[in-house]
Amino acid sequence: MPQVSVIIPTRNRANLLAEAIESVLNQTYSDFELVIVDDGSTDHTAEVVTAFRDQRIVYCKQEKQERGAARNKGVALSQGEFITFLDDDDWYMPRKLEIQVRELRANPDVGIVIGGWDRVKESGELVRSERPWLHHPKPALQDWLFAAMAHVAAVMIRRSWFERVGGFNHILEQSEDTYFWFRLAQERCPVAWVKEMVFRQRIHGSNSVRNLQHVKKGKVSMLETIFADPNISTHLGMSKENAFARVYMGFACLQYAANLPEDAKADLAYAVELDPSLLLNNADRLFEIVAAYAWNHLTDDPIVFTNRVFSNLPEKLSDLQKHRRAAVARTWIVGAFRSYQYKDMGKVRNNVFRAFAADPSSLLNRGLISILVRSLINSDQLSRA
Template identity: 35%
Template structure:
């Protein structure tokens, strides 16, 4: 039995899948199986897979049912004690599995361990930004406020966790990752390897850019998470909604729409007024002001300069 099962859902992903697979095969930890779940692709994945020589790589083909169902197929067929998920356009650094496995081996109560994530462009060039968090322990409510995991390609999960919390919600198209990580974190401590060991490829036509779908499903995740918590913890729900509106406001800033950003900032304030005194409120307000004063192009120029300075001083922008 392999110690780790790597599940790679794939739907018409041949533009990136070979490179993604190679990043797994280059891992310093080698006791794994790789389940590529072909979710009804119409590209040449079958011909490509038939030429793979590594016996650890297996292809499972099913009708198109979207990513949650593909991951569930991988979990159902997994033989490993630990399960890792990897999107077909993302990449792993060579030591990712080794460092995460060491963490789970040394901390038997931990259910999930994630890593920091480096953002790259379509050609795998770093953008200079990293999703980095120090959040760990019993922190399920913090996951709802500000998802530190950020990428479905980051976590390594104990197989037994899925026996406890169930499989991915097939009804969620935009937020199944967060839903699963919150369910796991409600029952288990989580841990983090504080290194950027995942490369998250930002694509211009990303499925996750459907904002209205994201809002709808994030609300479902929040309501589901708080449906069974003790009464004294319900006050945290408004903080979660405030955080969601902050995230949407930053998306509006990225689009140069300061009026929408102001509206979303106000919604965050109405849900949780204490946020007015936070650093993130100040940062958002400054970004909105810069767009109003200098326009979207002026703001982008200042932000690009800030990223350049951070890269030169710190190596990355966190």
Template identity: 30%
Template sequence: MIDMRSDKISVIIPVYNGENTIKETIESVLNQSFTNFELIIINADSTDNTLSIISQTKDDRINVFSYPKANVAVNRNRGINQATGDYITFLDADDLWANDKLAAQYTALQENPQAGVAYSWTNCIDENSKFLRKTSHVNWSGDVYSKFLLDDFIGNGSNVMIRRDVLTEVGGFDESLTNAQDTDMWLKLSAITNFVCVPKPQILYRIQQNSMSSNVIGLEKSNLEVIKRGFAREKAKSLQHLKPIAIGNLYKYLCYKVLAAPPGKQQNAIAGRFLITAIKTDISLLFKPIIFKAVLKLLAMIILPPNWASMFFQKLPRLSNTSTFLGYEKTT
């Protein structure tokens, strides 16, 4: 039987102006069946009631550190520097965990000593914490480097548990990246260690209203850099044939992000460029039905006025749902 009292887990929550969700997020940690953890909250100069709400929860395992505002990579690294646990895991300030998340991932790592990282499945919730949809429920363990080259199947930063010595070996999150810091970290980790899957949904990833309209140009730039790094490693020497597929997958995802946003001329132009680039990079996409679905939606967005297009997609939800570009729902 595995003794869950001998090792300590460090849970790191970066937060900036998270007054609407931080209480529920903290509760999902305190409700864990695995109890030997420290909860490190990195407050990035919040200007709302975040700190006041945090202070209302009295638990000796909670440690709050305040810093100037910075991106998520910087704040996670700040948490790593404060952590004293044998295992490190991260949770965004608006996401939630099932109450057995820590226990299940810890057990998986104990039962698989060759693995340095454990991950679980993710489901999406709305702003009211109601179930929206499931996401990637793959069950890949062992050497998963080639899988990550093609797509970030973990999909969010609130998932993995990492052995501290493994995380120390690869270093922290890349603070120079404006996006895709998670994918960059998973690639660095999978280049040196095995992953193990906990095949059950334990992460509840919150989809905020208008979250689809993020900076897709920034996403494009950062993800292309991460793909470039991934294929430049010695471990990818025999995997170069996967590069066109990886870039094609990226542009499918970027196109989905734009098509999921409200119709508009700027979005249409960007979506068109992304779709053409995806096809040029990976010609096999022409033979996949989802591409025709994307083209039809894009044409409707171009031809119809924005309000008409929105009404049209409401009447035909199967056409408007382009979220299956990669064969499953993405979280971000």
């Protein structure tokens, strides 16, 4: 019986699937099986799989369902004590299995381990590296719903924990993975970070109106499921209105990034209607969310994004225009702190100075001054070395 089961659900990605399969077969750790669930493909996926002639591959074709159901099917067909996943257009780093198996073996109480990952363009060019442990070293329950701290290919989970929460809720299309992490956290599954990049995620141009509305529908459906069960929602620590406001605020930002201002304005207005506290203290929380999202991998440029928001505010929020320069400064401040977490001291200094230029009152931010001084000390030490 193999120790690890790798599950790849696939549909009509024959042109990309081979690269995903090769990244599994070329792992430095070899005690695994690879279960490929063909979810109703109409291309030559079967031929791609059978061409590998590797006894560790298990291939199953089923009628078209959805990725959550396909992942569950793969787990049902598998035997490994440890389970991990890979999407058909992504690929593992060579030591992904070795690193995560070692962590689970060394820590028997840990139920799931999570690594970092690189987001890349279809050409393979690096867009951004995700290191969730920097921003959420000890994640709260809410973080699993709203912070996108894990990707299915970045994790490895014990079969016992997968079965304990019932696998993926395939009814929650587009949000089944987020709900899965939430259920694990709600059941207090012990988590460990593996502070290495374990896979590469291929980013596609999918921010169409239709796709975004589909994703939003899935997220709303997930929250409805959570708040329909008082045994779950009471542990969340926030009201239904505030939770939905977080979702609509997030989708407003997503649609601003996709240059869909009319949809963005509608969602932003609804978020504020659900949670008026977003406007307290000169809309401090609202600006903080916008500034954080400005550095999302889906935005082409943080300042272009911030200015787009302020150029396309809902009519009832038009008075916030007077805070545009402060909001731009906030965006640079968030960028400075992100750069500090990633130990990029040159960008720390650049972002701090841009924050000062946009809003001189940024000089009153003690934390900002602190990381500026540390970045300068670090630069001086390197120049003397």
